[in-house]
Amino acid sequence: MQKDIHPDYMDTEVSCGCGNSFTTRSTVEKLVVEICSACHPFYTGTMKYVDSAGRVEKFQKKYNWGKRKDTAEDETATEADTATE
Template identity: 55%
Template sequence: MKKDIHPNVNDTLIRCNCGYEATLLTTKGKELSVEICSNCHPFYTGKQRFVDTAGRIDRFRKKYGNLADAKK
């Protein structure tokens, strides 16, 4: 194997906004923050929850809300 071409692998503490913490081996650094993890993601939990931090759903409904009525 060639020398000095492989990235450094660190033990990284990953923190989610829901409070979950895990330690994994990554090349990203010592600490990493994520918004959604497997403990709070609707696909894994089975609970429907809209994660809309920037108002994207409201903007979409405002822009295209009348479009569904127009096609009928």
Template identity: 60%
Template sequence: MLKKDIHPEYGPCQVACACGNRFETRSTLKEIKVAVCSSCHPFYTGKRGAVVIEAGRVEKFQRKYAGTRFGKPAQETEEKEQG
């Protein structure tokens, strides 16, 4: 049994996605904003290459550290250092 007056109110919640999709669920918050939902996520839609705000973090890291030893196999870096 729950103790009285110590738990937040659990009620309807509006979820708004960056793609424009909106749906209702239940939460302790009144509104939740998300970047990806089941309507736009490539796993659920089957579409690859969908525009996602957080996509490309690995590629961004690789561009940022291009020319350094990060992300490259140790064998390649050792050959360059020796040769």
């Protein structure tokens, strides 16, 4: 069998974007995470929306979700106006 093929297993300092940090064990010395159990809505019980990367806004911008709602309301208003005439 080969010797020394496994990586070193050491104490790891994990720090979150919210400022919380804790120690665990891993093969790397330091980890930085965006969200942890101290700030995640599931664990805290708060109903706040967490999107640090802006993925929702990017999706809405890509598919024009903000404009679709306005145009749909305008079309129904136009149809209602033509139906009353």
